[in-house]
Amino acid sequence: MLHVAEAARVSVATVSALLNGTATVSPELSQRIEQAIRDIGYKRNAIARSLKMGTTRTIGLTVPHITNPFFTDVVSVIQQAFDRAGYAVMLCCTDEDLNTQDEQIRLLLDRMVDGLIVARVGDGGILKRIVEDANVPVVLLDRLCEGVDTDAVVLDNRRAVFDAVTYLIHLGHRRIGYITGTSDISPMHDRMIGYREALQAAGLPVAEELVRSGNFHEIDGYNATMQLLSLHDRPSAIFSANNPMVIGTMKAIRDIGLSCPEDISVACFDDFPWSDVFVPQLTTVAQPVQAIGEQAANLLLDRLAGNRDAPPRKLVLKGRLMIRNSCRPLGAVAQSVSA
Amino acid sequence: MLHVAEAARVSVATVSALLNGTATVSPELSQRIEQAIRDIGYKRNAIARSLKMGTTRTIGLTVPHITNPFFTDVVSVIQQAFDRAGYAVMLCCTDEDLNTQDEQIRLLLDRMVDGLIVARVGDGGILKRIVEDANVPVVLLDRLCEGVDTDAVVLDNRRAVFDAVTYLIHLGHRRIGYITGTSDISPMHDRMIGYREALQAAGLPVAEELVRSGNFHEIDGYNATMQLLSLHDRPSAIFSANNPMVIGTMKAIRDIGLSCPEDISVACFDDFPWSDVFVPQLTTVAQPVQAIGEQAANLLLDRLAGNRDAPPRKLVLKGRLMIRNSCRPLGAVAQSVSA
DNA sequence: AACGCTAATCTAAACGTTTCGAACGTGTCA
DNA sequence: TGACACGTTCGAAACGTTTAGATTAGCGTT
Numbered sequence: 001m002l003h004v005a006e007a008a009r010v011s012v013a014t015v016s017a018l019l020n021g022t023a024t025v026s027p028e029l030s031q032r033i034e035q036a037i038r039d040i041g042y043k044r045n046a047i048a049r050s051l052k053m054g055t056t057r058t059i060g061l062t063v064p065h066i067t068n069p070f071f072t073d074v075v076s077v078i079q080q081a082f083d084r085a086g087y088a089v090m091l092c093c094t095d096e097d098l099n100t101q102d103e104q105i106r107l108l109l110d111r112m113v114d115g116l117i118v119a120r121v122g123d124g125g126i127l128k129r130i131v132e133d134a135n136v137p138v139v140l141l142d143r144l145c146e147g148v149d150t151d152a153v154v155l156d157n158r159r160a161v162f163d164a165v166t167y168l169i170h171l172g173h174r175r176i177g178y179i180t181g182t183s184d185i186s187p188m189h190d191r192m193i194g195y196r197e198a199l200q201a202a203g204l205p206v207a208e209e210l211v212r213s214g215n216f217h218e219i220d221g222y223n224a225t226m227q228l229l230s231l232h233d234r235p236s237a238i239f240s241a242n243n244p245m246v247i248g249t250m251k252a253i254r255d256i257g258l259s260c261p262e263d264i265s266v267a268c269f270d271d272f273p274w275s276d277v278f279v280p281q282l283t284t285v286a287q288p289v290q291a292i293g294e295q296a297a298n299l300l301l302d303r304l305a306g307n308r309d310a311p312p313r314k315l316v317l318k319g320r321l322m323i324r325n326s327c328r329p330l331g332a333v334a335q336s337v338s339a
Numbered sequence: 340m341l342h343v344a345e346a347a348r349v350s351v352a353t354v355s356a357l358l359n360g361t362a363t364v365s366p367e368l369s370q371r372i373e374q375a376i377r378d379i380g381y382k383r384n385a386i387a388r389s390l391k392m393g394t395t396r397t398i399g400l401t402v403p404h405i406t407n408p409f410f411t412d413v414v415s416v417i418q419q420a421f422d423r424a425g426y427a428v429m430l431c432c433t434d435e436d437l438n439t440q441d442e443q444i445r446l447l448l449d450r451m452v453d454g455l456i457v458a459r460v461g462d463g464g465i466l467k468r469i470v471e472d473a474n475v476p477v478v479l480l481d482r483l484c485e486g487v488d489t490d491a492v493v494l495d496n497r498r499a500v501f502d503a504v505t506y507l508i509h510l511g512h513r514r515i516g517y518i519t520g521t522s523d524i525s526p527m528h529d530r531m532i533g534y535r536e537a538l539q540a541a542g543l544p545v546a547e548e549l550v551r552s553g554n555f556h557e558i559d560g561y562n563a564t565m566q567l568l569s570l571h572d573r574p575s576a577i578f579s580a581n582n583p584m585v586i587g588t589m590k591a592i593r594d595i596g597l598s599c600p601e602d603i604s605v606a607c608f609d610d611f612p613w614s615d616v617f618v619p620q621l622t623t624v625a626q627p628v629q630a631i632g633e634q635a636a637n638l639l640l641d642r643l644a645g646n647r648d649a650p651p652r653k654l655v656l657k658g659r660l661m662i663r664n665s666c667r668p669l670g671a672v673a674q675s676v677s678a
Numbered sequence: 679a680a681c682g683c684t685a686a687t688c689t690a691a692a693c694g695t696t697t698c699g700a701a702c703g704t705g706t707c708a
Numbered sequence: 709t710g711a712c713a714c715g716t717t718c719g720a721a722a723c724g725t726t727t728a729g730a731t732t733a734g735c736g737t738t
Contacts (some may be wrong), residue, residue: 016697017697026716047693052695084383088431091688111386
């Protein structure tokens with residue numbers, strides 16, 4: 001900017017004024033300055049600007065795993081939304097590890113991000129203090145956090161699973177296996193409640209041996225399913241509360257020599273592009289990823305626009321059961337081997 | 340830092356020296372300073388640091404679509420690698436649009452990223468100048484760029500498709516449909532060459548009506564497949580050079596009332612977590628995503644570590660044909676309806 | 679006792695912006 | 709004619725660091 005100012009024979013203040021439109025500058029000087037900018041190929045240094053202004057027009061986004069298709073989609077939507085608003089987004093993957101998350105949040109804060117969108121992991125960790133300090137606005141994504149009172153957008157997980165399990169019950173299933181991730185995060189907790197409530201509402205017992213939990217990975221789903229299928233009175237249906245884990249479920253079913261839906265019905269959380277392409281077409285609970293991403297972005301953008309004092313807003317969106325053909329009716333005569 | 344210095348009754352220079360270990364500071368002062376840091380809850384401002392140092396420990400990463408599973412995986416690997424090295428990564432999605440890409444690169448450069456990893460789009464656009472200016476190191480990912488001479492890691496696309504198509508030919512297929520993305524990016528171009536060469540090597544004609552191109556999206560794959568399947572002499576196999584488009588291919592096959600692999604064989608580029616879970620298990624060309632991501636990260640980290648003058652390095656990795664059961668042998672008696 | 683050496687600390691100038699208030703010229707009004 | 713307001717431009721301080729070079733203190737030598 002100094003060079004531009006010299007070349008245009010004006011002060012840096014004038015260049016700045018022109019660039020930001022913060023003061024009127026005469027057509028004459030404007031032209032000289034613009035010419036100089038072109039000649040020199042000047043680009044304003046956003047770092048210096050950030051230092052002075054105290055704002056970076058950058059936000060931080062952390063998710064557990066970007067390869068989880070739910071997060072892939074949501075990240076994509078959020079990225080687009082902030083891109084439109086002229087913000088950059090720094091992406092971090094916490095790998096479901098609290099220490100990693102804390103470190104990454106610190107890293108983001110060091111870099112003075114203007115805001116944070118967090119699909120948190122473990123208990124809140126450092127998050128709690130950050131929200132309390134209220135220096136940078138935080139919106140919680142997908143997962144609420146006890147003791148962290150801030151904007152959030154989540155799914156009505158309890159209801160979504162309640163509906164899905166009720167659907168299985170209506171098909172005639174009585175023993176429904178349930179595979180969950182570690183229950184220390186709110187969605188897993190709420191989904192489990194939905195499962196229990198659906199069984200109870202139908203007057204069915206909640207058999208603890210039908211509930212297995214794992215650590216969100218394919219292999220965990222595989223192991224959990226193996227256990228369920230080797231039960232002496234094995235379930236006729238399995239609901240997987242987590243998308244990556246259902247891959248393991250399907251592989252276990254195949255490896256054990258069974259097939260879906262003939263021998264066992266399967267449904268899971270989170271829709272994905274392939275879910276209706278192959279056989280069986282998987283029945284899933286689809287989250288409104290577009291809406292979730294946009295709402296999260298909007299909540300944060302609103303805070304960034306200056307609306308700091310409004311009380312925390314919590315948005316609860318509804319899932320949608322995508323009924324396909326991985327669950328078959330039970331009880332009547334066995335269905336034909338249609339596949 | 341000023342407050343810390345005051346509280347510890349030392350100068351800011353000493354605080355800085357301690358924090359960076361750039362000079363020895365006595366145990367006495369060290370302790371006072373550390374105490375003050377704890378008391379105040381001081382965090383070093385990375386922006387100010389960046390301004391002074393001219394480095395942000397942040398890199399920019401642009402990909403066309405993060406929802407394309409290939410890019411999802413690669414982004415994930417790259418993110419992890421830079422995280423380990425203490426770098427933050429700013430992620431941008433260019434949506435296969437050159438203007439968007441140029442804008443985002445400008446945005447990243449404004450923010451003084453230390454380096455750039457780009458899965459480029461269109462012709463190089465602004466990229467060319469940036470590489471020539473050589474202020475910030477650039478590594479090309481997945482896609483080379485004419486006239487942009489810089490580090491790159493790509494797949495041997497020609498060979499990968501050559502192998503895949505040759506496999507189809509060995510199965511007895513003679514009319515093999517080919518669906519490609521727009522051919523202005525190197526992988527699409529090279530893959531097409533691989534297709535043609537495989538046909539030629541087998542003494543088969545290259546029938547132009549069997550080649551369809553689209554814009555990388557599911558719907559384009561759907562339309563292309565519809566066209567191929569309505570040919571009077573329709574292909575017995577289809578190879579899709581792009582992953583998202585093969586979803587459209589499978590849906591088109593289903594919608595038209597055919598089934599895979601009984602009526603038509605399908606193979607495609609890029610493996611994904613679901614490819615061997617359902618029926619049919621899709622035969623794919625798997626890219627070594629882990630290696631691609633790591634190599635790209637390493638190339639850039641090496642430049643960032645100061646190795647600026649080495650000539651551009653171009654890494655070419657090999658794909659791997661994952662043979663499953665979406666392609667059936669032809670010519671002999673029709674296979675049983677096994678699915 | 680004076681000197682030089684070393685180690686520890688400090689002063690002050692950058693880095694590239696923004697912005698406040700002052701300065702300047704010009705035209706208007708009493 | 710002088711005072712004043714207005715529109716433009718500028719000087720300089722500030723943002724929070726790093727760092728070169730100056731300063732100081734301590735200590736062994738001669």
